[in-house]
Amino acid sequence: MVFKLWTYMIVGALESLPSEMMMERLEELYISRCRALRMFLRGKSLTMLKILKIEECEKLESLPEGILMNNGDACQVSHFAELSIESCPCLKSFPTGHLPNSFKRLYVRNCKQLEFIPQRMLQYYRELEEIQLYGNNSRDDWSKYERRYIHNCYILKCSRIDKLDGLDGLELLCPFIPNLKRLTINSFKNLKSLPDKLQHLKSLDELCITQCPRIEFIPDGGLPSNLLSLKISFCLGIESIPDSGFSPNLRDLCISCCENLKSLPNKLQDLNSLDKLHIENCSGIESISDGGLHPNLTSLVIVNCLRIESISDGGLPPNLTSLVIGDCPRIESIPDDGLPPNLKYLQIRHCPSIESIPYCGSAPNLGELIIYCKNLKKPMQEWGLSSITSLLSFEICWICPPDNVLPTSLTCLVVRNVENMKSIPKGLLQNLNSL
Template sequence: MGNLFSRLDCLKYLRMLSLSGYKNVKELVNDLSNLKHLRYLDISFTSIKELSNSICLLINLQTLKLVNCCHLTELPSDLHKLINLRHLDLRGTSIQKMPEHMGKLEHLRTLTCFVVGKNRGSDMKEFGKLSYLRGTISILILDSVIDPIDAKEANMKEKKYLEELVLEWCKSNEDSQHERCILESFQPNKNLKKLTINFYNGTRFPNWFEAPYLPCLVSLQLSGSNYCFCLPPLGQLPCLKQLQIYKFVEIELIGPEFYGDSSSGAPFRCLECLTFSHMKQWEEWNTCYEGESFPCLQELQIWNCRKLRKSLPQFLPSLKILNIGNCENLEAPLPNAFPLDQLMLSNCKISLHDVPNSLTSMSMSAIRINESCLNHILLNNPSLGQLYLSSCDELVSPSISGIGFSTSKLTSMFFDKLSNLKSLPDDMHIIFPYLHSLTLWDCPELESLPQEGLPPSLVELTIIRCPKLFASRLRWGLHKLFSLRHITFSVELESEESFPEEALLPPNVTSLTMKNCSNLKSINYKGLLHLKFLESLCVWDCPLLCLQGLLEKGLPKSLLRLEIWGNCPLLKEQFQEEKGQGWPELSHIPHVCIH
């Protein structure tokens, strides 16, 4: 790179220069004045810490990209001399303030962020002169704007080409009325499509959050308010499709004010995705205009709203995805949503009596669900393809009762932290004829696999921290599963120190992973001898494991990848690159990864 800079005198007609991604670039040469014809300069993803004023001599420069120059804290003071600059991309930088006279960059079209310097609210007047900005801009550190008159100087309403706007404060301000006045002055143009407000601490939102002022708004994100107790009337925004509300800690009730005046039409008539998260004091959702609101809502997510008690909208005719987690006081029936496709519930008291029969994916964690309820859901959801159950302590011995019942769509089953689970359904090979993946993780009481065996369609099997089940491994009948290709175990041995036993694994296995095997000392050569297609062997956290015996017999010739991860001190010493005793034995393996 130094050679390039030394030859810049020979490149005086250069139009474009990109150093993007060169992490070893920490500074540019002090004198770039010879590159008079340069139009495009990209130094994104470099380690640049400072830009000298000589860059401002590139009077024909039109594009300057500084994306992810995270060490860069300041722009050159003469930046305003780049009178032909049209595009300035500052995403991912650490710029603390903008240089003075930014308003002289009158041709500027793209400015990804504008940082208001400390006690420099007057910078907004310079920003106001940038009349042709378009696309996306973030205005940051609005705490520095003390006078609302300065905020008005930004002239946001007249920037008619801007489509996306981020307004962000950086610290809590107890003068909520002042912050509201500042936000009032930043009323954007009516063509705005996406708006994000971060860390606003007014008690209310200004009037321009109503439909007449944001007729084209498609996406709105409101995040991090310590004092706001009332949400704006967003229900009448005619084009709003995505709404995300995070960390509004003083909101206790969401009621009619959220929906707006229904005489103007159905509230939230275009909304497709709605998310509430980390609303610490939220207790009640007054679902007004039931049957009229949210006619197009496809995705509803509510997370970490621990005081929320009631209720949910009950008629959501377009809902496809419902995701509720860590709302442990929420007791409500499921919405009436016939096209519901994905249901994810975690740590809440949602009633499961009326689960729709259209599910393709279901995830339940820390939910009260017993064998009867699970049986009912499986019988009534013939299209269910994925089932995830975690921390459901009432499940002991699930069975599926239904004459001739089988589900041809279920391909993935994941059981995690089922502390009381003792057995799996007896007729799994019949009930789930196309099961592709089965994971059993942290099921300490699970004693055995079904007597008739697992479905012959199984391709992936993972068994982690199931000690009683692992003890019965010789009765699993895995050798009959000719479709099984990928196996992951935590090898929990009591007396034996070698694994796997001869003929335990099916012959067509291509990938074998062993995790958290605290007592495992060696891998049994005879247990791998029949695995003619084994391509990948992966070992995680096996502190006593040594492969000396296996090396003496020879690693499988089919092996293409060997991975060693975590706490495996003996293996890492044995296979230390160029130095380890076993390193030469790995020469036929194309990919060896030791982490």
């Protein structure tokens, strides 16, 4: 049996937990918005506790004493696995003791006065899997940690930690966290570059860099060779990415809201493993890749890139299954050699310079089609829609489909903003038996 305690704003006057509560049987304890709560009852055992989450307790000064191990204690917490503390501005320190071997995840967010994780907490411990620190005090210092404390950590998220603005601490840590799989670097206002030793993280497969406005480049040594996913957003200082910046094993590349980024690496087409390429809100980019895109690419998204004039000089990748183009006013056309045969999803929105749609009949697996282009001149009869028996959903704006151009397989039809349409053409729905 699992006992859970949920406290909300309706009990906001609560200053301590009820004395009759069976603390020794609790496995999960959630405390939220108890704005008057100052401390926990002393002497209460938490031997069965697995998860403790505390948030928005503005006056909370201390955590339960029984959540950490102390040598000589008769009652020990041997199941404790996750501690999450958020928006507790009066909390200053962790309880005495060290983490049990069962502990896996630690989240600390917006606790301005809370000390950095004391070494004593990790003294006998090697199994920490995830650490998230966000918006905490300026004394946070990763450089004090020894290898044995975080050797097995596989997720590390650092955010808004002033001491790490130069990432000196992370530079020192890189050789000592070989099992790290996911790293998020968020809101470092003074960070100009990633640490050169980042390439030592051989197990790193996901890197996310966001809201670092002064970061300018990826280290000369490149990124870890096994990196699978790279996400960069709101990094206004990045103007270019070197050809050596990407891992050859990269599968997922997402870049958004980097307004000063002018180009992507010329060797993008050499990334054999690249499966997904998403570029959004990058108004400075003029082209995706001068050498074309690799044929293995399956998902391509280009949204709100105001200067891009063409998608790819070498045509669309033949294995593409999803294509989204939106709010790109300078793109005049999609490569007109027909859609890729494996394409299942096509969306083209608000691209006023596009006057024609590629022949859709070359994509027999197309299941969903969305077209919002106001200046289309190519007649819909020439799109080849009637032959696509897999097409289930079709959404179009500013144009009413004429008779006998849609396949009978269609189950969803959306027609928007056709100013002069007074009624639905009789022949339009006559053959759409699946609607």
